[in-house]
Amino acid sequence: MERTKRTFIYPLFERFWHWSQAALIVVLGLTGFEIHGSYRLFGFGNAVSIHNTAAILLLILVAFTIFWHFTTGQWKQYVPTTKNLGAVIRYYAVGIFKHEPHPVRRTRYAKLNPLQKLVYLGFKLMIFPVLATTGLLYMFSNQLGVPISPVAFLHALGAFVLLSFFIVHLYIVLTTGRTPLTYLKPMITGWEELEEDESAAPTPAPEPSAD
Ligand code: HEM
Structure with a gap:
Protein backbone atom coordinates (compact mmCIF):
# COMPACT_ATOMS: atom_id res chain seq x y z
CA MET A 1 0.00 0.00 0.00
CA GLU A 2 1.33 3.44 -0.87
CA ARG A 3 2.36 5.64 2.03
CA THR A 4 0.81 9.09 2.12
CA LYS A 5 1.64 12.03 4.29
CA ARG A 6 -0.46 15.09 5.16
CA THR A 7 1.52 17.85 3.46
CA PHE A 8 1.06 21.63 3.59
CA ILE A 9 1.04 22.51 -0.09
CA TYR A 10 -0.91 25.78 -0.61
CA PRO A 11 0.04 28.74 1.62
CA LEU A 12 -2.63 31.28 2.59
CA PHE A 13 -1.76 33.84 -0.09
CA GLU A 14 -1.88 31.22 -2.83
CA ARG A 15 -5.36 30.12 -1.72
CA PHE A 16 -6.56 33.72 -1.41
CA TRP A 17 -5.17 34.48 -4.87
CA HIS A 18 -6.68 31.33 -6.40
CA TRP A 19 -10.22 31.89 -5.08
CA SER A 20 -10.37 35.65 -5.56
CA GLN A 21 -9.05 35.23 -9.11
CA ALA A 22 -11.68 32.53 -9.75
CA ALA A 23 -14.48 34.79 -8.39
CA GLY A 29 -17.06 36.33 -17.78
CA LEU A 30 -20.73 36.87 -16.82
CA THR A 31 -20.61 40.64 -17.40
CA GLY A 32 -18.24 40.44 -20.39
CA PHE A 33 -20.47 38.12 -22.40
CA GLU A 34 -23.48 40.32 -21.54
CA ILE A 35 -21.52 43.29 -22.97
CA HIS A 36 -20.72 41.09 -25.98
CA GLY A 37 -24.48 40.67 -26.45
CA SER A 38 -24.79 36.97 -25.64
CA TYR A 39 -27.63 37.44 -23.05
CA ARG A 40 -29.19 39.96 -20.68
CA LEU A 41 -28.45 39.53 -16.96
CA PHE A 42 -27.49 42.73 -15.10
CA GLY A 43 -28.51 45.21 -17.82
CA PHE A 44 -25.87 46.60 -20.21
CA GLY A 45 -24.94 49.69 -18.13
CA ASN A 46 -24.54 47.70 -14.91
CA ALA A 47 -22.59 44.99 -16.73
CA VAL A 48 -20.11 47.61 -18.01
CA SER A 49 -19.54 49.16 -14.55
CA ILE A 50 -19.27 45.77 -12.78
CA HIS A 51 -16.89 44.56 -15.51
CA ASN A 52 -14.69 47.65 -15.21
CA THR A 53 -14.51 47.39 -11.39
CA ALA A 54 -13.76 43.63 -11.42
CA ALA A 55 -11.11 44.20 -14.11
CA ILE A 56 -9.30 46.80 -11.98
CA LEU A 57 -9.47 44.45 -8.95
CA LEU A 58 -8.04 41.61 -11.07
CA LEU A 59 -5.18 43.81 -12.28
CA ILE A 60 -4.35 44.77 -8.66
CA LEU A 61 -4.54 41.12 -7.59
CA VAL A 62 -2.25 40.09 -10.42
CA ALA A 63 0.31 42.77 -9.47
CA PHE A 64 0.44 41.37 -5.89
CA THR A 65 0.56 37.82 -7.23
CA ILE A 66 3.52 38.53 -9.51
CA PHE A 67 5.30 40.03 -6.48
CA TRP A 68 4.44 36.90 -4.42
CA HIS A 69 5.70 34.53 -7.12
CA PHE A 70 9.07 36.25 -7.30
CA THR A 71 9.63 36.89 -3.59
CA THR A 72 8.76 33.30 -2.61
CA GLY A 73 10.50 31.63 -5.58
CA GLN A 74 7.18 29.96 -6.49
CA TRP A 75 7.67 31.11 -10.09
CA LYS A 76 9.97 28.10 -10.44
CA GLN A 77 6.90 25.82 -10.27
CA TYR A 78 5.99 27.06 -13.76
CA VAL A 79 9.30 26.46 -15.56
CA PRO A 80 8.17 24.19 -18.42
CA THR A 81 9.67 20.78 -19.04
CA THR A 82 9.17 18.13 -21.70
CA LYS A 83 10.12 15.37 -19.25
CA ASN A 84 7.01 13.19 -18.80
CA LEU A 85 4.91 15.64 -20.85
CA GLY A 86 4.01 12.96 -23.39
CA ALA A 87 3.21 10.51 -20.59
CA VAL A 88 0.83 12.99 -18.92
CA ILE A 89 -0.96 13.79 -22.21
CA ARG A 90 -1.29 10.06 -22.89
CA TYR A 91 -2.61 9.57 -19.36
CA TYR A 92 -5.41 12.15 -19.77
CA ALA A 93 -6.26 10.90 -23.29
CA VAL A 94 -6.15 7.15 -22.63
CA GLY A 95 -4.68 5.94 -19.32
CA ILE A 96 -7.19 7.61 -17.01
CA PHE A 97 -10.03 5.69 -18.66
CA LYS A 98 -8.19 2.42 -17.95
CA HIS A 99 -7.65 3.39 -14.30
CA GLU A 100 -3.88 3.54 -14.79
CA PRO A 101 -1.91 5.43 -12.12
CA HIS A 102 -0.95 9.06 -12.82
CA PRO A 103 2.54 9.06 -14.37
CA VAL A 104 3.78 12.01 -12.30
CA ARG A 105 3.89 12.11 -8.53
CA ARG A 106 3.03 15.48 -6.96
CA THR A 107 5.18 16.91 -4.20
CA ARG A 108 5.16 20.29 -2.54
CA TYR A 109 8.31 21.06 -4.53
CA ALA A 110 6.62 20.13 -7.81
CA LYS A 111 2.95 21.01 -7.38
CA LEU A 112 2.24 21.05 -11.11
CA ASN A 113 2.60 18.24 -13.62
CA PRO A 114 4.38 19.05 -16.94
CA LEU A 115 1.07 19.67 -18.74
CA GLN A 116 -0.16 22.02 -16.00
CA LYS A 117 3.16 23.90 -16.07
CA LEU A 118 2.76 24.47 -19.81
CA VAL A 119 -0.92 25.44 -19.69
CA TYR A 120 -0.61 27.75 -16.66
CA LEU A 121 2.52 29.40 -18.05
CA GLY A 122 0.70 29.92 -21.34
CA PHE A 123 -2.09 31.69 -19.46
CA LYS A 124 0.33 33.87 -17.53
CA LEU A 125 2.42 34.82 -20.56
CA MET A 126 -0.16 34.87 -23.35
CA ILE A 127 -3.86 34.77 -22.49
CA PHE A 128 -3.83 37.10 -19.49
CA PRO A 129 -1.55 39.73 -21.13
CA VAL A 130 -3.83 39.72 -24.21
CA LEU A 131 -6.94 40.14 -22.03
CA ALA A 132 -5.39 42.86 -19.87
CA THR A 133 -3.89 44.83 -22.80
CA THR A 134 -6.98 44.66 -24.98
CA GLY A 135 -9.19 45.34 -21.91
CA LEU A 136 -7.23 48.50 -21.06
CA LEU A 137 -7.19 49.57 -24.74
CA TYR A 138 -10.98 49.01 -24.76
CA MET A 139 -11.33 51.08 -21.56
CA PHE A 140 -9.28 53.98 -22.90
CA SER A 141 -10.13 53.61 -26.59
CA ASN A 142 -11.62 57.13 -26.82
CA GLN A 143 -8.57 58.81 -25.28
CA LEU A 144 -6.12 56.66 -27.25
CA GLY A 145 -8.05 56.76 -30.52
CA VAL A 146 -7.63 52.99 -31.12
CA PRO A 147 -10.02 51.19 -33.50
CA ILE A 148 -12.48 49.28 -31.30
CA SER A 149 -13.37 46.28 -33.53
CA PRO A 150 -10.01 44.45 -33.51
CA VAL A 151 -9.58 45.23 -29.80
CA ALA A 152 -13.05 43.87 -28.95
CA PHE A 153 -12.45 40.83 -31.15
CA LEU A 154 -9.12 39.93 -29.49
CA HIS A 155 -10.55 40.60 -26.02
CA ALA A 156 -13.56 38.36 -26.65
CA LEU A 157 -11.27 35.67 -28.15
CA GLY A 158 -9.04 35.74 -25.06
CA ALA A 159 -12.15 35.57 -22.87
CA PHE A 160 -13.42 32.57 -24.82
CA VAL A 161 -10.10 30.70 -24.40
CA LEU A 162 -10.08 31.52 -20.66
CA LEU A 163 -13.67 30.37 -20.27
CA SER A 164 -12.92 27.09 -22.08
CA PHE A 165 -9.96 26.53 -19.74
CA PHE A 166 -12.18 27.32 -16.73
CA ILE A 167 -14.69 24.63 -17.71
CA VAL A 168 -12.02 21.97 -18.41
CA HIS A 169 -10.22 22.90 -15.15
CA LEU A 170 -13.42 22.47 -13.11
CA TYR A 171 -14.25 19.21 -14.86
CA ILE A 172 -10.79 17.76 -14.17
CA VAL A 173 -10.74 18.93 -10.54
CA LEU A 174 -14.18 17.54 -9.76
CA THR A 175 -14.06 14.25 -11.68
CA THR A 176 -10.50 12.90 -11.65
CA GLY A 177 -9.84 12.69 -7.91
CA ARG A 178 -10.91 9.76 -5.73
CA THR A 179 -13.91 11.92 -4.70
CA PRO A 180 -14.99 15.38 -6.02
CA LEU A 181 -13.37 16.90 -2.90
CA THR A 182 -9.95 15.23 -3.30
CA TYR A 183 -8.39 18.11 -5.27
CA LEU A 184 -10.82 20.83 -4.14
CA LYS A 185 -10.25 20.59 -0.39
CA PRO A 186 -6.47 21.23 -0.40
CA MET A 187 -7.07 24.57 -2.17
CA ILE A 188 -9.36 25.48 0.77
CA THR A 189 -7.39 24.11 3.72
CA GLY A 190 -3.84 24.21 2.27
CA TRP A 191 -3.22 20.56 3.27
CA GLU A 192 -3.15 17.56 0.97
CA GLU A 193 -2.49 13.83 1.38
CA LEU A 194 0.53 13.25 -0.86
CA GLU A 195 2.66 10.20 -1.44
CA GLU A 196 5.74 10.54 0.71
CA ASP A 197 8.61 11.83 -1.37
CA GLU A 198 11.19 14.18 -0.09
CA SER A 199 13.61 13.13 -2.85
CA ALA A 200 12.64 16.18 -4.90
CA ALA A 201 13.46 18.52 -2.01
CA PRO A 202 15.94 21.19 -2.91
CA THR A 203 19.38 20.49 -1.42
CA PRO A 204 19.78 22.66 1.67
CA ALA A 205 22.14 25.58 1.16
CA PRO A 206 25.56 24.93 2.75
CA GLU A 207 26.16 26.63 6.08
CA PRO A 208 28.30 29.74 5.67
CA SER A 209 31.86 28.96 6.74
CA ALA A 210 33.34 30.75 9.73
CA ASP A 211 36.48 31.94 7.90
C1 HEM B 1 -7.86 41.77 -17.28
C2 HEM B 1 -8.47 42.89 -17.28
C3 HEM B 1 -9.70 43.23 -18.10
C4 HEM B 1 -10.00 44.49 -18.50
C5 HEM B 1 -9.18 45.75 -18.21
C6 HEM B 1 -11.25 44.41 -19.21
C7 HEM B 1 -11.92 45.49 -19.79
C8 HEM B 1 -13.01 45.43 -20.61
C9 HEM B 1 -13.69 46.56 -21.19
C10 HEM B 1 -13.32 48.03 -20.94
C11 HEM B 1 -14.69 46.09 -21.96
C12 HEM B 1 -15.70 46.92 -22.77
C13 HEM B 1 -16.82 47.41 -21.93
C14 HEM B 1 -17.63 48.43 -22.71
O1 HEM B 1 -18.28 48.04 -23.71
O2 HEM B 1 -17.62 49.59 -22.32
C15 HEM B 1 -14.65 44.64 -21.91
C16 HEM B 1 -15.48 43.79 -22.61
C17 HEM B 1 -15.46 42.42 -22.48
N1 HEM B 1 -14.72 41.68 -21.57
FE1 HEM B 1 -13.22 42.40 -20.42
N2 HEM B 1 -11.68 43.12 -19.28
C18 HEM B 1 -10.75 42.36 -18.58
C19 HEM B 1 -10.82 40.99 -18.35
C20 HEM B 1 -11.80 40.16 -18.87
C21 HEM B 1 -11.91 38.76 -18.59
C22 HEM B 1 -10.99 37.98 -17.64
C23 HEM B 1 -12.95 38.29 -19.32
C24 HEM B 1 -13.53 36.90 -19.41
C25 HEM B 1 -13.48 35.99 -18.48
C26 HEM B 1 -13.48 39.38 -20.09
C27 HEM B 1 -14.52 39.30 -21.00
C28 HEM B 1 -15.01 40.35 -21.74
C29 HEM B 1 -15.93 40.20 -22.86
C30 HEM B 1 -16.49 38.90 -23.40
C31 HEM B 1 -16.21 41.51 -23.32
C32 HEM B 1 -17.09 41.88 -24.50
C33 HEM B 1 -16.19 42.05 -25.73
C34 HEM B 1 -17.01 42.47 -26.94
O3 HEM B 1 -17.30 43.67 -27.06
O4 HEM B 1 -17.32 41.59 -27.74
N3 HEM B 1 -12.77 40.52 -19.77
N4 HEM B 1 -13.63 44.26 -21.07
Whole structure:
Protein backbone atom coordinates (compact mmCIF):
# COMPACT_ATOMS: atom_id res chain seq x y z
CA MET A 1 0.00 0.00 0.00
CA GLU A 2 1.33 3.44 -0.87
CA ARG A 3 2.36 5.64 2.03
CA THR A 4 0.81 9.09 2.12
CA LYS A 5 1.64 12.03 4.29
CA ARG A 6 -0.46 15.09 5.16
CA THR A 7 1.52 17.85 3.46
CA PHE A 8 1.06 21.63 3.59
CA ILE A 9 1.04 22.51 -0.09
CA TYR A 10 -0.91 25.78 -0.61
CA PRO A 11 0.04 28.74 1.62
CA LEU A 12 -2.63 31.28 2.59
CA PHE A 13 -1.76 33.84 -0.09
CA GLU A 14 -1.88 31.22 -2.83
CA ARG A 15 -5.36 30.12 -1.72
CA PHE A 16 -6.56 33.72 -1.41
CA TRP A 17 -5.17 34.48 -4.87
CA HIS A 18 -6.68 31.33 -6.40
CA TRP A 19 -10.22 31.89 -5.08
CA SER A 20 -10.37 35.65 -5.56
CA GLN A 21 -9.05 35.23 -9.11
CA ALA A 22 -11.68 32.53 -9.75
CA ALA A 23 -14.48 34.79 -8.39
CA LEU A 24 -13.28 37.77 -10.44
CA ILE A 25 -13.05 35.67 -13.61
CA VAL A 26 -16.61 34.41 -13.10
CA VAL A 27 -17.86 38.01 -12.65
CA LEU A 28 -15.79 39.22 -15.64
CA GLY A 29 -17.06 36.33 -17.78
CA LEU A 30 -20.73 36.87 -16.82
CA THR A 31 -20.61 40.64 -17.40
CA GLY A 32 -18.24 40.44 -20.39
CA PHE A 33 -20.47 38.12 -22.40
CA GLU A 34 -23.48 40.32 -21.54
CA ILE A 35 -21.52 43.29 -22.97
CA HIS A 36 -20.72 41.09 -25.98
CA GLY A 37 -24.48 40.67 -26.45
CA SER A 38 -24.79 36.97 -25.64
CA TYR A 39 -27.63 37.44 -23.05
CA ARG A 40 -29.19 39.96 -20.68
CA LEU A 41 -28.45 39.53 -16.96
CA PHE A 42 -27.49 42.73 -15.10
CA GLY A 43 -28.51 45.21 -17.82
CA PHE A 44 -25.87 46.60 -20.21
CA GLY A 45 -24.94 49.69 -18.13
CA ASN A 46 -24.54 47.70 -14.91
CA ALA A 47 -22.59 44.99 -16.73
CA VAL A 48 -20.11 47.61 -18.01
CA SER A 49 -19.54 49.16 -14.55
CA ILE A 50 -19.27 45.77 -12.78
CA HIS A 51 -16.89 44.56 -15.51
CA ASN A 52 -14.69 47.65 -15.21
CA THR A 53 -14.51 47.39 -11.39
CA ALA A 54 -13.76 43.63 -11.42
CA ALA A 55 -11.11 44.20 -14.11
CA ILE A 56 -9.30 46.80 -11.98
CA LEU A 57 -9.47 44.45 -8.95
CA LEU A 58 -8.04 41.61 -11.07
CA LEU A 59 -5.18 43.81 -12.28
CA ILE A 60 -4.35 44.77 -8.66
CA LEU A 61 -4.54 41.12 -7.59
CA VAL A 62 -2.25 40.09 -10.42
CA ALA A 63 0.31 42.77 -9.47
CA PHE A 64 0.44 41.37 -5.89
CA THR A 65 0.56 37.82 -7.23
CA ILE A 66 3.52 38.53 -9.51
CA PHE A 67 5.30 40.03 -6.48
CA TRP A 68 4.44 36.90 -4.42
CA HIS A 69 5.70 34.53 -7.12
CA PHE A 70 9.07 36.25 -7.30
CA THR A 71 9.63 36.89 -3.59
CA THR A 72 8.76 33.30 -2.61
CA GLY A 73 10.50 31.63 -5.58
CA GLN A 74 7.18 29.96 -6.49
CA TRP A 75 7.67 31.11 -10.09
CA LYS A 76 9.97 28.10 -10.44
CA GLN A 77 6.90 25.82 -10.27
CA TYR A 78 5.99 27.06 -13.76
CA VAL A 79 9.30 26.46 -15.56
CA PRO A 80 8.17 24.19 -18.42
CA THR A 81 9.67 20.78 -19.04
CA THR A 82 9.17 18.13 -21.70
CA LYS A 83 10.12 15.37 -19.25
CA ASN A 84 7.01 13.19 -18.80
CA LEU A 85 4.91 15.64 -20.85
CA GLY A 86 4.01 12.96 -23.39
CA ALA A 87 3.21 10.51 -20.59
CA VAL A 88 0.83 12.99 -18.92
CA ILE A 89 -0.96 13.79 -22.21
CA ARG A 90 -1.29 10.06 -22.89
CA TYR A 91 -2.61 9.57 -19.36
CA TYR A 92 -5.41 12.15 -19.77
CA ALA A 93 -6.26 10.90 -23.29
CA VAL A 94 -6.15 7.15 -22.63
CA GLY A 95 -4.68 5.94 -19.32
CA ILE A 96 -7.19 7.61 -17.01
CA PHE A 97 -10.03 5.69 -18.66
CA LYS A 98 -8.19 2.42 -17.95
CA HIS A 99 -7.65 3.39 -14.30
CA GLU A 100 -3.88 3.54 -14.79
CA PRO A 101 -1.91 5.43 -12.12
CA HIS A 102 -0.95 9.06 -12.82
CA PRO A 103 2.54 9.06 -14.37
CA VAL A 104 3.78 12.01 -12.30
CA ARG A 105 3.89 12.11 -8.53
CA ARG A 106 3.03 15.48 -6.96
CA THR A 107 5.18 16.91 -4.20
CA ARG A 108 5.16 20.29 -2.54
CA TYR A 109 8.31 21.06 -4.53
CA ALA A 110 6.62 20.13 -7.81
CA LYS A 111 2.95 21.01 -7.38
CA LEU A 112 2.24 21.05 -11.11
CA ASN A 113 2.60 18.24 -13.62
CA PRO A 114 4.38 19.05 -16.94
CA LEU A 115 1.07 19.67 -18.74
CA GLN A 116 -0.16 22.02 -16.00
CA LYS A 117 3.16 23.90 -16.07
CA LEU A 118 2.76 24.47 -19.81
CA VAL A 119 -0.92 25.44 -19.69
CA TYR A 120 -0.61 27.75 -16.66
CA LEU A 121 2.52 29.40 -18.05
CA GLY A 122 0.70 29.92 -21.34
CA PHE A 123 -2.09 31.69 -19.46
CA LYS A 124 0.33 33.87 -17.53
CA LEU A 125 2.42 34.82 -20.56
CA MET A 126 -0.16 34.87 -23.35
CA ILE A 127 -3.86 34.77 -22.49
CA PHE A 128 -3.83 37.10 -19.49
CA PRO A 129 -1.55 39.73 -21.13
CA VAL A 130 -3.83 39.72 -24.21
CA LEU A 131 -6.94 40.14 -22.03
CA ALA A 132 -5.39 42.86 -19.87
CA THR A 133 -3.89 44.83 -22.80
CA THR A 134 -6.98 44.66 -24.98
CA GLY A 135 -9.19 45.34 -21.91
CA LEU A 136 -7.23 48.50 -21.06
CA LEU A 137 -7.19 49.57 -24.74
CA TYR A 138 -10.98 49.01 -24.76
CA MET A 139 -11.33 51.08 -21.56
CA PHE A 140 -9.28 53.98 -22.90
CA SER A 141 -10.13 53.61 -26.59
CA ASN A 142 -11.62 57.13 -26.82
CA GLN A 143 -8.57 58.81 -25.28
CA LEU A 144 -6.12 56.66 -27.25
CA GLY A 145 -8.05 56.76 -30.52
CA VAL A 146 -7.63 52.99 -31.12
CA PRO A 147 -10.02 51.19 -33.50
CA ILE A 148 -12.48 49.28 -31.30
CA SER A 149 -13.37 46.28 -33.53
CA PRO A 150 -10.01 44.45 -33.51
CA VAL A 151 -9.58 45.23 -29.80
CA ALA A 152 -13.05 43.87 -28.95
CA PHE A 153 -12.45 40.83 -31.15
CA LEU A 154 -9.12 39.93 -29.49
CA HIS A 155 -10.55 40.60 -26.02
CA ALA A 156 -13.56 38.36 -26.65
CA LEU A 157 -11.27 35.67 -28.15
CA GLY A 158 -9.04 35.74 -25.06
CA ALA A 159 -12.15 35.57 -22.87
CA PHE A 160 -13.42 32.57 -24.82
CA VAL A 161 -10.10 30.70 -24.40
CA LEU A 162 -10.08 31.52 -20.66
CA LEU A 163 -13.67 30.37 -20.27
CA SER A 164 -12.92 27.09 -22.08
CA PHE A 165 -9.96 26.53 -19.74
CA PHE A 166 -12.18 27.32 -16.73
CA ILE A 167 -14.69 24.63 -17.71
CA VAL A 168 -12.02 21.97 -18.41
CA HIS A 169 -10.22 22.90 -15.15
CA LEU A 170 -13.42 22.47 -13.11
CA TYR A 171 -14.25 19.21 -14.86
CA ILE A 172 -10.79 17.76 -14.17
CA VAL A 173 -10.74 18.93 -10.54
CA LEU A 174 -14.18 17.54 -9.76
CA THR A 175 -14.06 14.25 -11.68
CA THR A 176 -10.50 12.90 -11.65
CA GLY A 177 -9.84 12.69 -7.91
CA ARG A 178 -10.91 9.76 -5.73
CA THR A 179 -13.91 11.92 -4.70
CA PRO A 180 -14.99 15.38 -6.02
CA LEU A 181 -13.37 16.90 -2.90
CA THR A 182 -9.95 15.23 -3.30
CA TYR A 183 -8.39 18.11 -5.27
CA LEU A 184 -10.82 20.83 -4.14
CA LYS A 185 -10.25 20.59 -0.39
CA PRO A 186 -6.47 21.23 -0.40
CA MET A 187 -7.07 24.57 -2.17
CA ILE A 188 -9.36 25.48 0.77
CA THR A 189 -7.39 24.11 3.72
CA GLY A 190 -3.84 24.21 2.27
CA TRP A 191 -3.22 20.56 3.27
CA GLU A 192 -3.15 17.56 0.97
CA GLU A 193 -2.49 13.83 1.38
CA LEU A 194 0.53 13.25 -0.86
CA GLU A 195 2.66 10.20 -1.44
CA GLU A 196 5.74 10.54 0.71
CA ASP A 197 8.61 11.83 -1.37
CA GLU A 198 11.19 14.18 -0.09
CA SER A 199 13.61 13.13 -2.85
CA ALA A 200 12.64 16.18 -4.90
CA ALA A 201 13.46 18.52 -2.01
CA PRO A 202 15.94 21.19 -2.91
CA THR A 203 19.38 20.49 -1.42
CA PRO A 204 19.78 22.66 1.67
CA ALA A 205 22.14 25.58 1.16
CA PRO A 206 25.56 24.93 2.75
CA GLU A 207 26.16 26.63 6.08
CA PRO A 208 28.30 29.74 5.67
CA SER A 209 31.86 28.96 6.74
CA ALA A 210 33.34 30.75 9.73
CA ASP A 211 36.48 31.94 7.90
C1 HEM B 1 -7.86 41.77 -17.28
C2 HEM B 1 -8.47 42.89 -17.28
C3 HEM B 1 -9.70 43.23 -18.10
C4 HEM B 1 -10.00 44.49 -18.50
C5 HEM B 1 -9.18 45.75 -18.21
C6 HEM B 1 -11.25 44.41 -19.21
C7 HEM B 1 -11.92 45.49 -19.79
C8 HEM B 1 -13.01 45.43 -20.61
C9 HEM B 1 -13.69 46.56 -21.19
C10 HEM B 1 -13.32 48.03 -20.94
C11 HEM B 1 -14.69 46.09 -21.96
C12 HEM B 1 -15.70 46.92 -22.77
C13 HEM B 1 -16.82 47.41 -21.93
C14 HEM B 1 -17.63 48.43 -22.71
O1 HEM B 1 -18.28 48.04 -23.71
O2 HEM B 1 -17.62 49.59 -22.32
C15 HEM B 1 -14.65 44.64 -21.91
C16 HEM B 1 -15.48 43.79 -22.61
C17 HEM B 1 -15.46 42.42 -22.48
N1 HEM B 1 -14.72 41.68 -21.57
FE1 HEM B 1 -13.22 42.40 -20.42
N2 HEM B 1 -11.68 43.12 -19.28
C18 HEM B 1 -10.75 42.36 -18.58
C19 HEM B 1 -10.82 40.99 -18.35
C20 HEM B 1 -11.80 40.16 -18.87
C21 HEM B 1 -11.91 38.76 -18.59
C22 HEM B 1 -10.99 37.98 -17.64
C23 HEM B 1 -12.95 38.29 -19.32
C24 HEM B 1 -13.53 36.90 -19.41
C25 HEM B 1 -13.48 35.99 -18.48
C26 HEM B 1 -13.48 39.38 -20.09
C27 HEM B 1 -14.52 39.30 -21.00
C28 HEM B 1 -15.01 40.35 -21.74
C29 HEM B 1 -15.93 40.20 -22.86
C30 HEM B 1 -16.49 38.90 -23.40
C31 HEM B 1 -16.21 41.51 -23.32
C32 HEM B 1 -17.09 41.88 -24.50
C33 HEM B 1 -16.19 42.05 -25.73
C34 HEM B 1 -17.01 42.47 -26.94
O3 HEM B 1 -17.30 43.67 -27.06
O4 HEM B 1 -17.32 41.59 -27.74
N3 HEM B 1 -12.77 40.52 -19.77
N4 HEM B 1 -13.63 44.26 -21.07
